[in-house]
Amino acid sequence: MGKPVSGLAFQGLRAPLSGMVQGTSGARVVPVAPAAGARAAAGTVRFEAVSKTYRSAAGEVRALDRVDLEVPAGAIFGIIGRSGAGKSSLLRTINRLEEPTSGRVLIDGEPIAALDENGLVSLRRRIGMVFQHFNLLSAKTVRGNVALPLTVAGVPRSEIGPRVDEVLRLVGLEAKAETYPSRLSGGQKQRVGIARALVSRPEILLCDEATSALDPETSLSILNLLRDINRRLGITIVLITHEMSVIRDICSDVVVLEGGRVTEMGPVWRVFGSPEHPATQALLEPLTRGLPDDLAAALHAQPAPGAATVLQITYSGQGAPDLSALAAAAGAPVRLLQAGIERIQGHAVGRMLIAVAAEAGPDLEVRLRALGGSIERIGYVPSDD
Known part of the structure; x- marks a missing residue:
């Protein structure tokens, strides 16, 4: 497994974000307050009274109930909750894999519900997604899997090669470019999934239980990689997980869902240090050492x-x-x-x-x-x- 390259080597992976300062040591993200009436910074996600109801022959299930929150640009934002709390439903409204029953989702200040087919395709190129079970094509090499989004998008072949090479260096897999998924470890497969999500130069990266199928040591390496990607590229990362240690180790902010509602939200240190809602307290109990x-x-x-x-x-x-x-x-x-x-x-x-x-x-x-x-x-x- 190769070493991730320095910030200068892959600054071209995506256009600089608002508030990014360039220096001789590479790119670093500097918070910049937007001017009055200015467009939201690239990578901002806003939920306004978002509800989602699933209907079936058995009846209705409300997965989300008037969720209001904002994910700031450049954050690593965690969504936690017990099974059935609505985590996946909320995450999938960001790229419209799920359509809210009511309310609005805004990306960079723009509502996404009214996007036509072309607009939706464009939106999804700005939003990468990493899955729990990798979703790699066994008949394609690492290079082929990573190149797939660009091939489908009709990117010229002359551009695909250099962009694939960039992200493979970023995730430390340049030496595995011609290897098939069956010959990769679980951590290497997830790195391929991350590279595939980044090759379209997104401004937002969604992680759906990205470390749940991995052993603790491999999970730590993937978390370090995600943290490095966020620091170097300024990409907003939104992740859902049932592992509280993941939220503690990587996230800047967290929201707790219970029954589709926001029960607690704020900086990780505050929510973990002084959980107020019983749902949060129950989720954090495994991290609390009991009385000997x-x-x-x-x-x-x-x-x-x-x-x-x-x-x-x-x-x-x-x-x-x-x-x-x-x-x-x-x-x-x-x-x-x-x-x-x-x-x-x-x-x-x-x-x-x-x-x-x-x-x-x-x-x-x-x-x-x-x-x-x-x-x-x-x-x-x-x-x-």
């Missing part, structure tokens, strides 16, 4: 003489824990029982369990709360546990 069995067995609701107080300190992005300040504010010996703190988009998110010796005093929580984080007293343990 030995500690749970020793925990008591009422204090015994000399018992240590067990506190749970939750950090939701306000600030990272300062262990020395924590010990000083407690005014008594502090033991760290368990901790799971990570940084998401530069914000500390997670929780710590600490045991504070009995001599800390009755206003312990007040003193610790001043250091940041939310404090919850969850019980007491013997001082030597």
Whole structure:
């Protein structure tokens, strides 16, 4: 597997976006506020009261219910929700594989519902799509699979070769150009799928469970590739997944769907750090470490003489824990029982369990709360546990 090329080597993959600054070290995306009345930046997606109802002999099912949200240009935007929440339906309205029953979808500020056949073909060339199960043609080589969208579009053969070579270098598969899919690993097949989605020089890339069929190590490599594509090319990426770790690792913003409705939305660090809706809390539960069995067995609701107080300190992005300040504010010996703190988009998110010796005093929580984080007293343990 080859190494992805530098930013300068594939700047020509698509036209520069609004707000992209060119420099000697390659392209970088710089947020630029649009002027009043200006056209939305390339890669912007807007949903306005979008609803989708499926009708069958068994009755009606409302998959989407008045969804309002905007995906900013250049973002990596995640859509999460339980099975049947409407994730796929929402994603597929962006390229009109699904037609909303009501409401509007706008791409770069323009409604797409009224597009004629030619306009729809043009729209879909601006929107690439990566699938969970690759959807490669077994009878075609890697080069043939990647070239297919250009061949169907009638792009001159003299242009197809260089563009295919560009994207194969981008995804690190130039050495596999003449290989057939049956000889590729799952990760390599997904890289072919990504290259095929990029060869038409889209401004938006849709990812439908793009890592769900891959092992963890391969999934990580694909996420790194998507992040690199977004950083180098400024392409807006919209992805749906049931893997919360994928959202945490790659997305800038996330929306949570439940029953076709938006229940929570915002920067990933905030939604993960302080989930408000029960659906979000349930989705994030696998990422939350439970109380260790030995500690749970020793925990008591009422204090015994000399018992240590067990506190749970939750950090939701306000600030990272300062262990020395924590010990000083407690005014008594502090033991760290368990901790799971990570940084998401530069914000500390997670929780710590600490045991504070009995001599800390009755206003312990007040003193610790001043250091940041939310404090919850969850019980007491013997001082030597």
